[in-house]
Amino acid sequence: MSDAKFEPKIVGFLCQWCSYTGADLAGTSRLQYPPTLRTIRVMCSGRVDPTFVVKAFAEGADGVLIAGCHPGDCHYNEGNYRAMRRYPLLLELLDQFGIERERVRLEWVSASEGEKFAGVVNDMTARIKALGPLNWKERSALYSGVA
Amino acid sequence: MAKPKVAFYWCASCGGCEEAVVDLNEDILKVVEVVDIALWPVALDFKKKHVEAWKPGEVTVAFINGAVRTSEQEEWVKLLRSKCPMVIAFGSCAHLGGIPGLSNGTTRERTLAAKYFESPTVDNPTRLLPQRLTQVNGYALELPEFSASVRCLNQVIEVDYYLPGCPPTPEWIMEACRMIITGHLPAKGSVIGLEKSLCDECPRKESKPEVLKISAFRRVADSTPDPEKCFLAEGYICMGPATRSGCGERCIRGNMPCRGCFGPPTESLDIGTKFLSAIGSLLDADTEEKSAELAATLVDPLGTFYRFSLPSSILKNRLG
Numbered sequence: 001m002s003d004a005k006f007e008p009k010i011v012g013f014l015c016q017w018c019s020y021t022g023a024d025l026a027g028t029s030r031l032q033y034p035p036t037l038r039t040i041r042v043m044c045s046g047r048v049d050p051t052f053v054v055k056a057f058a059e060g061a062d063g064v065l066i067a068g069c070h071p072g073d074c075h076y077n078e079g080n081y082r083a084m085r086r087y088p089l090l091l092e093l094l095d096q097f098g099i100e101r102e103r104v105r106l107e108w109v110s111a112s113e114g115e116k117f118a119g120v121v122n123d124m125t126a127r128i129k130a131l132g133p134l135n136w137k138e139r140s141a142l143y144s145g146v147a
Numbered sequence: 148m149a150k151p152k153v154a155f156y157w158c159a160s161c162g163g164c165e166e167a168v169v170d171l172n173e174d175i176l177k178v179v180e181v182v183d184i185a186l187w188p189v190a191l192d193f194k195k196k197h198v199e200a201w202k203p204g205e206v207t208v209a210f211i212n213g214a215v216r217t218s219e220q221e222e223w224v225k226l227l228r229s230k231c232p233m234v235i236a237f238g239s240c241a242h243l244g245g246i247p248g249l250s251n252g253t254t255r256e257r258t259l260a261a262k263y264f265e266s267p268t269v270d271n272p273t274r275l276l277p278q279r280l281t282q283v284n285g286y287a288l289e290l291p292e293f294s295a296s297v298r299c300l301n302q303v304i305e306v307d308y309y310l311p312g313c314p315p316t317p318e319w320i321m322e323a324c325r326m327i328i329t330g331h332l333p334a335k336g337s338v339i340g341l342e343k344s345l346c347d348e349c350p351r352k353e354s355k356p357e358v359l360k361i362s363a364f365r366r367v368a369d370s371t372p373d374p375e376k377c378f379l380a381e382g383y384i385c386m387g388p389a390t391r392s393g394c395g396e397r398c399i400r401g402n403m404p405c406r407g408c409f410g411p412p413t414e415s416l417d418i419g420t421k422f423l424s425a426i427g428s429l430l431d432a433d434t435e436e437k438s439a440e441l442a443a444t445l446v447d448p449l450g451t452f453y454r455f456s457l458p459s460s461i462l463k464n465r466l467g
C-alpha cells in the first residue's frame with residue numbers, strides 16, 4: 001500500500017525545555033532528518049493531552065511524536081511521568097480504533113541529544129512509510145455522509 | 148389556546164427511553180394536560196403518512212431517542228426535522244451514540260457476523276443475512292439499509308436541545324417540558340443538565356483522597372465495592388471526574404461506579420481521551436514497564452472510556 005512518494009505527516013509535540021532544544025541542536029548541527037515533522041512546542045510532555053493525539057490523527061496526521069525531558073529531568077517534576085503513565089493506555093485505545101502502535105511514539109530527548117532526535121525522526125518516518133498513510137478522514141465511515 | 152403538539156420517536160435504542168416517559172407516573176398526566184401527543188410509536192398507532200400530512204409547525208417538538216443506524220431511521224428523523232420547529236435529542240443514544248454506538252468499535256461486517264452467524268442462540272446453517280430486497284410469492288419485500296456505522300442524532304439532522312442520560316431522569320424530562328411550555332429556553336444546542344462534573348455532586352466525594360494512586364484495576368464483576376468509599380480510590384473505574392452531573396447519582400447510590408451516560412460537560416471535546424488522561428495520570432507506576440503492565444490489565448479501554456459516546460468522539464469509529 002505504501003507508494004514510494006508517500007511522505008508521512010508527523011505531528012511532534014516537543015517539550016520546550018529539553019526536546020525542542022534538542023531538535024534545535026539537530027538543526028544547528030546540520031544533522032539530516034526528513035521534513036516529515038510538524039513541530040508544536042509545548043511547555044512540558046505532561047501537557048500533551050491524549051485528546052491532542054486523536055485530534056491530530058482525525059485531522060490528517062500519519063504519526064504523532066511526543067518528546068520530553070528524561071525521567072527525573074522534567075522542569076515541572078512530574079510532567080513526563082504523567083506522559084509516561086498515559087502512553088501505554090493510549091496505545092491500547094488507539095489499537096482498538098485500528099491505529100497501529102508505531103504511529104505514536106513517546107521519547108525522552110534532552111537538550112544535548114540532537115543526534116538522538118534526528119535518529120528518532122528518521123526511524124519513525126521509515127516505519128510509518130512502511131505502514132502507509134493513515135488517511136483517517138477518507139477511511140473512517142463516519143466522515144462521509146454526515147449532515 | 149390549543150395545546151402544543153409533541154412527537155416521540157425512537158431509533159436504535161433499547162426502549163428504556165420510552166420507559167423513562169412512562170416512569171413519569173402521575174406526572175405524565177400533567178404533561179398531557181398541557182400538550183397533545185401527535186406521535187408515539189411505542190404506545191399509539193400513527194403511521195408515516197400521518198406525519199407526512201402534518202403542516203409544518205403543526206407539531207412543535209419532536210423528542211427523538213436512539214442512535215441512527217438504518218436508512219429507515221434516517222428517513223424518519225429527517226421527516227420529523229422537516230416538520231417540527233424544535234428537535235430534542237432524548238437520551239444518551241440520540242445525544243452521543245449510546246450503547247448501540249459501541250458497535251463502531253468494530254466493523255459492519257463483524258457486527259452482522261456476530262449477530263447472524265456466531266450468536267449461540269442463532270441457528271443459521273446457510274448463513275443467511277437480511278437482504279434489502281427479497282422476492283416472496285411474487286412480492287418484493289424491502290428492508291432498510293444497515294449503514295456502515297452508528298451516528299448520533301446531530302450527525303444526521305440539526306438538533307436544538309439535548310436531554311442526556313441512559314435514560315433521562317424524570318426531573319429533567321419535566322424540566323424540559325417546563326422550558327418548552329413557558330418558553331424559557333436555554334441557548335440553542337444546550338444540554339439540559341448541570342455544568343459540573345459528577346464528582347462535585349457525588350455523595351462519596353469526601354472519601355476521594357487528595358492524592359489518588361491506582362495500583363490495580365478492579366471490576367464490579369469480580370468484587371463488591373465498599374459502599375461508602377470513592378470507587379476510583381479503590382481501583383474501580385468511575386467516570387465521575389469526566390462526566391456531567393445532574394443524574395441524581397443513582398448508580399453511585401446503588402453501589403455502581405459511574406459509566407458516563409450523561410456525557411462530558413460542555414467544554415470537553417472528547418470524553419474518552421479526557422478520562423484516559425485522568426486515569427493514566429493516577430497509575431501507581433514510575434517506570435515505562437510498570438505503566439504498560441498496569442495498562443494491559445484494563446479490560447476494553449475503548450468500551451470503558453466511550454461506553455456511551457463512541458460515535459460522537461473525535462475518532463468516531465474503528466477503521467475497517
Ligand code: SF4
Pocket residue numbers: 345346349350351352355376377378379380385386387388399404405
Ligand atoms: S470518582 Fe466516582 S465515586 Fe469518586 S468522587 Fe467521583 S463520582 Fe464519586
Ligand code: FES
Pocket residue numbers: 015016017018019043044045046067068069073074075076077079080
Ligand atoms: S518540562 Fe520537559 S517533560 Fe516536563
